[in-house]
Amino acid sequence: MDSFNAVVQVLDSTIRLSVPLLLACLAGLYSERAGIFDIGLEGKMLVGAFAGAAAASVFHSGFIGLGMAILISVAFAMVHGFASITHRGNQIVSGVAINFVAAGSTIILGQAWFQQGGRTPALQPGERFEAIVWPGADALRDVPLLGPIYSELISGHSILVYFAFAMVPFTWWVLFRTRFGLRMRAVGENPAAVDTAGISVAWLRYRALICTGILTGVAGAYLSMVQNGGFVKDMTAGKGYIALAALIFAKWRPVNAMFACLLFGFLDALSIRLQGTPLPIVGKVPVQFMQALPYVLTVILLAGFIGKAIPPRAGGVPYVKER
Amino acid sequence: MAQAAIELIGINKSFGAVRANRDINLEVARGTIHGIVGENGAGKSTLMSILYGFYQADSGEIRVGGKPVSINTSNDAIALGIGMVHQHFMLVDNFTVLENVILGAETDALLKSSIAKARSELERLEREYGLEVDPDAIIEELPVGLQQRVEILKALYRGAEILILDEPTGVLTPAEADHLFRILKQLKEQGKTVVLITHKLREIMAITDTVSVMRQGTMVATRVTKETTVGELAELMVGRRVLLRVEKGESKAGAIKLSVKNLTVKDSRGVTMVDDVSFDVRGGEIVGIAGVAGNGQSELLEAISGIRHAVSGEVMLEGKPVDLTGKADPGELRDRGLAHVPEDRHHVGLVLAFEESENSILGYHDDERYLKGPFLNVDAIVADAKDKIEKYDIRPGNPRLKTANFSGGNQQKIVLAREMEQDPGVLIVGQPTRGVDVGAIEFIHKRLIAMRDQGKAVLVVSVELDEIRSLSDRILVMFAGRIVGERGPEATEGELGLLMAGVEHQEAAE
Numbered sequence: 001m002d003s004f005n006a007v008v009q010v011l012d013s014t015i016r017l018s019v020p021l022l023l024a025c026l027a028g029l030y031s032e033r034a035g036i037f038d039i040g041l042e043g044k045m046l047v048g049a050f051a052g053a054a055a056a057s058v059f060h061s062g063f064i065g066l067g068m069a070i071l072i073s074v075a076f077a078m079v080h081g082f083a084s085i086t087h088r089g090n091q092i093v094s095g096v097a098i099n100f101v102a103a104g105s106t107i108i109l110g111q112a113w114f115q116q117g118g119r120t121p122a123l124q125p126g127e128r129f130e131a132i133v134w135p136g137a138d139a140l141r142d143v144p145l146l147g148p149i150y151s152e153l154i155s156g157h158s159i160l161v162y163f164a165f166a167m168v169p170f171t172w173w174v175l176f177r178t179r180f181g182l183r184m185r186a187v188g189e190n191p192a193a194v195d196t197a198g199i200s201v202a203w204l205r206y207r208a209l210i211c212t213g214i215l216t217g218v219a220g221a222y223l224s225m226v227q228n229g230g231f232v233k234d235m236t237a238g239k240g241y242i243a244l245a246a247l248i249f250a251k252w253r254p255v256n257a258m259f260a261c262l263l264f265g266f267l268d269a270l271s272i273r274l275q276g277t278p279l280p281i282v283g284k285v286p287v288q289f290m291q292a293l294p295y296v297l298t299v300i301l302l303a304g305f306i307g308k309a310i311p312p313r314a315g316g317v318p319y320v321k322e323r
Numbered sequence: 324m325a326q327a328a329i330e331l332i333g334i335n336k337s338f339g340a341v342r343a344n345r346d347i348n349l350e351v352a353r354g355t356i357h358g359i360v361g362e363n364g365a366g367k368s369t370l371m372s373i374l375y376g377f378y379q380a381d382s383g384e385i386r387v388g389g390k391p392v393s394i395n396t397s398n399d400a401i402a403l404g405i406g407m408v409h410q411h412f413m414l415v416d417n418f419t420v421l422e423n424v425i426l427g428a429e430t431d432a433l434l435k436s437s438i439a440k441a442r443s444e445l446e447r448l449e450r451e452y453g454l455e456v457d458p459d460a461i462i463e464e465l466p467v468g469l470q471q472r473v474e475i476l477k478a479l480y481r482g483a484e485i486l487i488l489d490e491p492t493g494v495l496t497p498a499e500a501d502h503l504f505r506i507l508k509q510l511k512e513q514g515k516t517v518v519l520i521t522h523k524l525r526e527i528m529a530i531t532d533t534v535s536v537m538r539q540g541t542m543v544a545t546r547v548t549k550e551t552t553v554g555e556l557a558e559l560m561v562g563r564r565v566l567l568r569v570e571k572g573e574s575k576a577g578a579i580k581l582s583v584k585n586l587t588v589k590d591s592r593g594v595t596m597v598d599d600v601s602f603d604v605r606g607g608e609i610v611g612i613a614g615v616a617g618n619g620q621s622e623l624l625e626a627i628s629g630i631r632h633a634v635s636g637e638v639m640l641e642g643k644p645v646d647l648t649g650k651a652d653p654g655e656l657r658d659r660g661l662a663h664v665p666e667d668r669h670h671v672g673l674v675l676a677f678e679e680s681e682n683s684i685l686g687y688h689d690d691e692r693y694l695k696g697p698f699l700n701v702d703a704i705v706a707d708a709k710d711k712i713e714k715y716d717i718r719p720g721n722p723r724l725k726t727a728n729f730s731g732g733n734q735q736k737i738v739l740a741r742e743m744e745q746d747p748g749v750l751i752v753g754q755p756t757r758g759v760d761v762g763a764i765e766f767i768h769k770r771l772i773a774m775r776d777q778g779k780a781v782l783v784v785s786v787e788l789d790e791i792r793s794l795s796d797r798i799l800v801m802f803a804g805r806i807v808g809e810r811g812p813e814a815t816e817g818e819l820g821l822l823m824a825g826v827e828h829q830e831a832a833e
Binding site: 313 | 375377397401407409411413414417418423426428432433437477
């Protein structure tokens, strides 16, 4: 029973750890499907995390924090859009610039406003998103097998966790069942076809980037207001980049993205769980090895096991009307 | 004459200093097929882009169905019943036919009803016009001819009464082109108006009712097709008399310079594309290979020029064997006197982002003439390029200009100049005049004849039957990877056409 509980615990933390990845990955999916590479997911998550925690602590409301996280993240997405859609700039350069601005400005503003070394004040209850306990979760906790699964895995997460997983079928539905999704996929493949059909390429791409901004904003809010009780500098710690890897891994498909992020979350959870625990046969594994595993796995799987990942064809190329 | 579907009055359009359209007047009658011919850069596409709302005219008036209209976006054009089939298809390759058809013409925010409507509408169009295509097929898996049909369907689905086709046959095989023409005639019978932009005069003669000729941004003439000739149109297009059939003397065939024996080549999927092919080319003769595109001509050329491995057989160049296992690189063959003008100049023949002068030495760049120690001798290269520009009348005559800024005909001349000026013993040329203007075609043909008269062995592959008949001293016809017949230059079009269609071949096999 102990080992079963251990498994449930690892899976529980898998879910918690995959949520920011999943949100960022879906965010990237919107922009890349529309033909805009977005290496700035990391930066947008970071400003979202900072804005969320800062606003929540000042206004004493989790929802104001979340709203502010989304607002600021969308604003950064619009900067990316202005540079790469309106001015046809290089999308990678614009994305990297956003990451730099995000990393620097969050620390400077944090220090200027709160004087806690770049941190925001620790969030009080009511300023954070609390876990939602599902009906009967406590009563069922002791039922063998199903009890722990229901009360640990399904119940007891914050609303943002449920939001993240609900976004998977929702994104699929948007992509493949709505007019917006059809046009967005088309603009990422052949913007000229969209243009000649009488649809504005720029406006379509801006809308996709708004979706990206909303999702990275929620991802940031999750980091600073759910996983952590406040903002800590550089708290995204490369999650935006792992999300990009997961996106490639998932071949730009929402359901695949969920599994890819769960896999990365699982490896993360495992590496925390196994810290210092000797493994059979190999013995004690250095923690760095476990931390490197998601990246190693990405390279190996991309190189051979999942086949060719073909990105949206117009990705990274600014649209210029041909003469 | 019937009422005008479109009237253009005094249209002007400039791009910077270039006046693409000058005082254009055009009237297209309803229910007719109206051709617009002109060389590349004559302003045909600009004019049609103005009509389709891609650009706005600087001045002038557009009337559709007698009413003055302003067309500011493609949406306006679509609303007025104008549909356009672009030269480069505006399709999303990994979408289905249905998805492409509804893109931009969806009924509401969800796709379900749009798809249902499009499905029944496509069935109706299929019945009415014989435009058959599987609505659930993925575009990239369809042959080019069917992709074009999807473009036509897109326009009809949007309620187009006036259909503009921009160089529609450039990518089609002759059979596909014929099918397209049947469709266009049917559209005309149903009362639609068709505007056909092309530089192929044969198509104009075959299908249009009226034809307008453009030259250097102006509309020089409009003729009733029945009352004009190919010669007159060519003259109007170029502004001078054009020889449609190049004059040449008797060939003085000498020793065998290129010999191909039992050559078999497979493509990357393992399908046999060239099947046991043997022929010789002598110095002082032009051998033409005719055939419908995709019957192994491309693979044959690639194998001879060292780009593609052969499975078996042998190739002798000036009496010495060529390694066909892939060890012979094209550079080595070039050193041995084999010059190759590839079929696809954009992907194989040129680097479009390079300067003209750089492209004019590409492949020969390690030649001492162009080097100064380990570095390129830019002065020598530019001087050499200027020399070629003069000899081959390449325009604009600026060797430092990016190659992408040259027209198709001039790009082809850059490649030809590069290969011919190396004084090769054997010259193999794929599609010498694909996408090239009438005037330049004449020039290129004359050059090829001149090479022959200097005693070079010339092998020409072309899908243009006229070109093969006009140039060749001997004609080989390829069908399904085999050479199915050899004819002299006096062979009729019909005779060669049957061979190209594999008719005689099949009869022989039975």
